[in-house]
Structure formats: structure tokens, C-alpha cells
Amino acid sequence: MRGLFLAALLFLGTASMAQDGHEMFTGQAAVADPAGERSLIRFPCHTCHGRDGQGGIEGDVPPIEWSRLSVASADRPGYGADTFHRAVTEGIAVDGRPLSRLMPRYALNRAETDTLRAYLGRLHEIQRRGVLSDRLRIGVATIPGAAEISDGYRAALAKSLSERLGGDRVYGRQIELVPVDATQPGEAHDLLAVIGLPVAAVNPFTQLGLPVLAPVGALSGNEDSSILRGITPSRDALHAALAAEVATKGQRPILVVSQDPAQRSAFALALSLAAPDRAQTDHAKEAEDIVVLDASPLPQNSAARVWITWQSLAARSTTAAPDQTIMVAIETPRIVSDAITAQTHPIQIHAQEAGAVLAEALKAAGRDVTRARLLRALGDTVLVDIGLDYARFPLTGTEEIAVVPMP
Amino acid sequence: MIRTALLTLFMAAAPALADGPATADFARERLAMPQVTLIDQYAREQAFHGPLTDGQMLVINFNYTTCESICPIGNDVMAELDDMLPIDAPVRLLSITIDPGRDTPAHMRKAADTFGASERWSWLTGTPGEVSRLLAAFDADFANIVLHDPVFIVGDLQSERFYRSQSIPEAQELADLVASLIR
Numbered sequence: 001m002r003g004l005f006l007a008a009l010l011f012l013g014t015a016s017m018a019q020d021g022h023e024m025f026t027g028q029a030a031v032a033d034p035a036g037e038r039s040l041i042r043f044p045c046h047t048c049h050g051r052d053g054q055g056g057i058e059g060d061v062p063p064i065e066w067s068r069l070s071v072a073s074a075d076r077p078g079y080g081a082d083t084f085h086r087a088v089t090e091g092i093a094v095d096g097r098p099l100s101r102l103m104p105r106y107a108l109n110r111a112e113t114d115t116l117r118a119y120l121g122r123l124h125e126i127q128r129r130g131v132l133s134d135r136l137r138i139g140v141a142t143i144p145g146a147a148e149i150s151d152g153y154r155a156a157l158a159k160s161l162s163e164r165l166g167g168d169r170v171y172g173r174q175i176e177l178v179p180v181d182a183t184q185p186g187e188a189h190d191l192l193a194v195i196g197l198p199v200a201a202v203n204p205f206t207q208l209g210l211p212v213l214a215p216v217g218a219l220s221g222n223e224d225s226s227i228l229r230g231i232t233p234s235r236d237a238l239h240a241a242l243a244a245e246v247a248t249k250g251q252r253p254i255l256v257v258s259q260d261p262a263q264r265s266a267f268a269l270a271l272s273l274a275a276p277d278r279a280q281t282d283h284a285k286e287a288e289d290i291v292v293l294d295a296s297p298l299p300q301n302s303a304a305r306v307w308i309t310w311q312s313l314a315a316r317s318t319t320a321a322p323d324q325t326i327m328v329a330i331e332t333p334r335i336v337s338d339a340i341t342a343q344t345h346p347i348q349i350h351a352q353e354a355g356a357v358l359a360e361a362l363k364a365a366g367r368d369v370t371r372a373r374l375l376r377a378l379g380d381t382v383l384v385d386i387g388l389d390y391a392r393f394p395l396t397g398t399e400e401i402a403v404v405p406m407p
Numbered sequence: 408m409i410r411t412a413l414l415t416l417f418m419a420a421a422p423a424l425a426d427g428p429a430t431a432d433f434a435r436e437r438l439a440m441p442q443v444t445l446i447d448q449y450a451r452e453q454a455f456h457g458p459l460t461d462g463q464m465l466v467i468n469f470n471y472t473t474c475e476s477i478c479p480i481g482n483d484v485m486a487e488l489d490d491m492l493p494i495d496a497p498v499r500l501l502s503i504t505i506d507p508g509r510d511t512p513a514h515m516r517k518a519a520d521t522f523g524a525s526e527r528w529s530w531l532t533g534t535p536g537e538v539s540r541l542l543a544a545f546d547a548d549f550a551n552i553v554l555h556d557p558v559f560i561v562g563d564l565q566s567e568r569f570y571r572s573q574s575i576p577e578a579q580e581l582a583d584l585v586a587s588l589i590r
Binding site: 042057061100102240273 | 449473475476477479509512574
């Protein structure tokens with residue numbers, strides 16, 4: 001019994017250390033951040049070395065999987081614990097030469113570099129989770145209490161994948177679509193990636209290192225495309241396009257309304273970039289155009305034209321005056337129009353497009369697919385038939401919106 | 408008066424460099440820059456030969472806003488330098504995009520805000536043709552932007568004397584070089 005207890009403690013300790021290593025590697029860990037130092041939070045390992053530690057051509061960055069670092073190469077001896085610590089903290093290579101100045105010197109203690117080193121030793125296995133000899137296990141989000149919609153989404157995704165791949169296999173492996181509870185990221189730890197998560201549920205998955213494809217809803221625009229790829233415009237892109245639309249409609253004072261001062265400020269900047277001479281105002285009565293960015297109450301000015309996103313319109317409880325002009329920005333015009341044409345629910349079209357993107361990523365990632373390669377493979381992908389271009393828009397593939405008058 | 412005092416302090420902190428930098432990390436070059444029109448992070452047109460650069464010592468790096476690997480490190484060096492320089496020093500920091508097709512003024516403004524750029528630090532984009540002419544003159548016209556070097560260039564348009572970093576410099580090294588050149 002005591003042996004079992006000790007084994008459990010050892011396992012828990014290992015798991016905890018591994019998680020800390022992941023958090024350090026990806027800049028999530030609250031490690032030492034002395035003033036003026038380049039910390040792991042600002043310059044995490046993965047941004048240069050890749051989430052798989054394979055290095056990158058930008059900056060000629062070397063691979064840092066421990067299986068590579070720990071053995072001698074043509075131009076250096078193998079690293080050990082002491083030399084690894086010195087390299088990370090002092091920028092001195094195993095052979096005593098200075099490392100590239102592009103490599104930050106991190107203020108980590110020995111226990112922290114040991115944790116990081118242990119994580120590098122597990123990267124190979126972590127990156128191949130969900131990749132089995134005969135199948136690839138990919139999660140598809142389920143919505144609690146909406147089994148029919150969830151099943152329909154998964155079925156449409158499977159059909160789209162099959163059409164794009166000519167069957168349910170890629171490089172000889174079957175694709176297994178696994179239902180994933182969007183509120184339980186921990187249950188997805190052994191999957192290759194997750195598809196169709198609501199945007200609000202994405203962060204806990206990506207923080208665990210799970211790639212997320214085609215979330216449902218608008219991303220903010222600040223997310224990391226090495227772990228997350230969408231198929232609809234981000235909120236930033238939506239606001240920029242809406243600002244350009246509003247700015248070109250005349251020389252009238254504009255009022256921007258949002259509960260978030262940062263959002264309001266960012267939109268005002270976008271407006272001034274699109275039309276430097278266009279007047280902006282803080283007073284509802286002066287405004288002839290009012291832009292509402294969230295569920296804020298509509299300012300009292302029935303003569304003003306209102307510009308609002310579809311999501312904000314749906315979230316608001318207050319209503320406009322009966323004869324007030326409302327212009328609605330739709331962030332998924334392609335999906336909506338395709339749904340109208342096909343007389344189906346837009347979520348079904350979303351699933352079809354998610355399937356198309358996943359199929360392209362799987363084909364491009366190759367036989368030795370990993371979590372990092374899956375998303376990296378989308379880097380140059382252009383899907384003309386569904387209007388996605390990841391070379392131009394790495395995070396979302398598109399910035400297309402439509403602004404239409406509300407009937 | 409305050410400006411003079413600040414400059415005096417700034418230059419006094421720099422090592423004595425009678426004929427350029429003391430370290431071998433910068434290569435000296437003569438570069439003639441074309442007149443091109445760029446757009447800064449506030450969507451203002453900026454003639455490269457004009458108020459932006461007249462009488463200014465320039466510290467220039469080249470980046471693109473979707474670069475998440477080495478560019479942020481170079482920008483961090485610029486941010487440190489921005490903080491080090493006296494507020495009235497005749498020094499202009501320029502971050503010039505190597506991806507004008509995607510780097511709109513709005514993207515440049517967002518990146519400038521991320522690195523806390525002061526008024527002296529301009530983030531410049533423009534039409535691909537204008538930007539390309541400038542990058543070619545700086546020998547920073549990379550065929551593949553992903554393969555760009557983290558190069559820094561320090562100098563002024565009037566003398567056409569410039570110093571090119573051979574590796575990514577420390578902010579203090581840039582500050583020392585700038586101080587030696589404006590002495």
C-alpha cells in the first residue's frame with residue numbers, strides 16, 4: 001500500500017513538473033522576471049524554436065528537443081544539465097562559445113532549467129499525441145444540452161473531410177472524430193487537435209498545448225496562429241472593416257459606444273486611420289452615426305444611423321427607434337449566403353468549411369504529422385472555393401465582412 | 408537649457424569614440440538613400456528626406472508585424488533604446504516594414520503600441536514599390552522575408568555615413584554608437 005502511495009506521489013510530481021515545463025516553454029509560467037530582463041513570458045521558447053522544438057529558418061534557430069541537444073553534433077559536444085543551465089542563463093554554448101545574440105539570457109534558477117530540460121525531453125511524445133499507427137484522433141466540440149446540433153456538426157465535418165480526402169483516411173491512417181466536451185479541456189489531452197470549439201472555450205485548450213482549428217465565433221485577432229487557426233474574421237478585422245465602411249459614408253460626427261474603453265479607443269483609431277478628417281464626438285446628440293461595439297445601451301438619438309455587428313445586435317436588449325436606420329456588420333457573409341443557398345443552418349456550413357481546412361492541413365502536414373506541423377502546414381494554404389487564404393491572414397484565413405441594412 | 412544638459416549627460420556616458428564605434432559589431436558603409444514617400448503608424452505620409460529625418464541621427468531596424476520570432480527581440484532592443492535616449496536627443500528610431508503588402512498603418516500602430524513606442528519612434532510602411540526602393544538602398548531587400556537578418560543601421564542621411572550591425576546589438580551598444588556620432 002505504501003508503495004502504491006509513493007508511486008502515486010511520484011506520478012503526480014512528474015505530471016506537475018511536466019506541466020510547469022510546458023508553461024515555461026510557452027511563456028505562461030510566472031518565472032523570474034527581473035526588471036529589464038527578457039523574460040520567458042515576453043520571449044517564450046516556442047516563438048523561435050517552434051512548439052515542437054524543431055527550430056526555424058527565421059534567425060537560423062536550432063532544434064532544442066533534448067534528444068537532439070544531449071547528443072554531440074558535427075559542431076559541438078552534447079549538452080548536459082550544467083551546460084544547458086549555462087546556455088539558458090548566460091548564453092554560453094556547450095563548447096564555451098557565445099550563443100547567438102538572438103537567444104535571450106533568462107534569469108532562471110537551476111530547478112527551473114531542470115524542469116525546462118525535462119519538458120524538452122518529452123516534446124517528441126507530446127507532439128505526437130493523437131497520432132496512432134492506424135488512426136488520427138481529432139476532437140470535435142460538443143455543446144452541452146444540444147446533442148442534435150453537436151451530432152449534426154460532427155456528421156457534416158466527417159462528410160466534408162471524406163469528400164476532400166477521397167475517403168476517411170490520410171496517409172493510411174483512419175481519421176477518428178472524437179466528441180469533446182468544450183468545458184473539459186483536460187479530457188482532450190491525448191488528441192491531435194480540436195475542431196469547432198466556441199471561441200469562449202478556446203483558451204484552456206490552447207494553454208494545454210492542444211491545437212484548435214475553426215473555432216465558432218470571432219477571435220480577438222491577438223491570438224497565436226501557431227496553436228490556433230480560425231475560418232472567420234477576427235473581431236479586430238471586423239472592427240477595422242466596419243470602421244472603413246463607416247468612415248467612407250460621409251463627413252458627419254461619429255460616436256463610438258463600447259463598455260470597454262480599450263475597444264472604443266481602438267475603434268476610434270481605426271476610424272481616424274480610415275478617414276483622418278472625419279469628426280468624432282463623445283456626445284450622442286451631436287452624432288449622426290453611432291457605432292455600437294457590444295451590448296451597450298443605444299444612446300438616445302433616433303435621428304442617428306446605427307452601425308452594429310451581428311453579434312452585438314443579438315446580445316442587446318434595447319431596441320432602436322422604429323424608423324431608425326440600422327446597418328449590420330456580418331462577419332461570416334460567405335457562411336450565411338451559402339447556408340441560404342443550401343437552405344441549411346449556418347453551423348452546417350461552418351462544419352463543411354472546417355472539414356475542408358482540416359483536410360488541407362492533414363494533407364500538407366505529411367505522414368509524420370505532429371500538433372505543430374498540423375497548424376504550420378496551413379501557412380501557405382489558399383482555399384479559393386471557400387475564400388480562405390492563410391498566407392495573407394495567418395490567424396483566420398479571411399477578413400471578409402459584409403455590412404447590410406437591417407430590413 | 409534642459410535639452411543641452413540632457414544631451415551633455417547622455418554623451419558623457421558614452422565611451423570616447425574618436426572615429427566611429429569601438430566594437431567590431433558594426434560595419435561602416437556609405438549609403439545614398441532615395442526620396443520615397445512612406446506612411447507612418449498614424450497614417451501620415453512621410454517623405455524619407457524631409458522633416459522625419461532632417462538633422463536626425465537615425466536608428467533603423469527592419470521587421471514585419473506578423474513575425475513572432477526574431478522581430479520582437481529586435482523591437483525590444485529598440486524599445487530599450489527608446490527609453491534610454493534623452494527626450495530631446497536629435498535621434499529618430501525607424502522601424503521599416505519588409506512586408507508592405509500586409510503591414511497596414513493600423514497594424515504598424517498596434518505593433519508600436521505593443522512596444523510602447525514614443526513620438527521619436529516611427530513605424531513605416533508604404534506602397535510595395537516605394538518600400539522596395541528604400542529596402543534595396545539599405546541592402547535589406549530580402550527575397551524571402553522569413554530569411555531576413557536582424558540588422559540594425561545607424562547613421563544620418565546628410566552625411567550618408569551609416570553603421571550596420573553584424574549581429575543583433577544590445578541597446579546600450581546602440582546608445583553608445585549614437586552618442587559618439589552626434590557628439
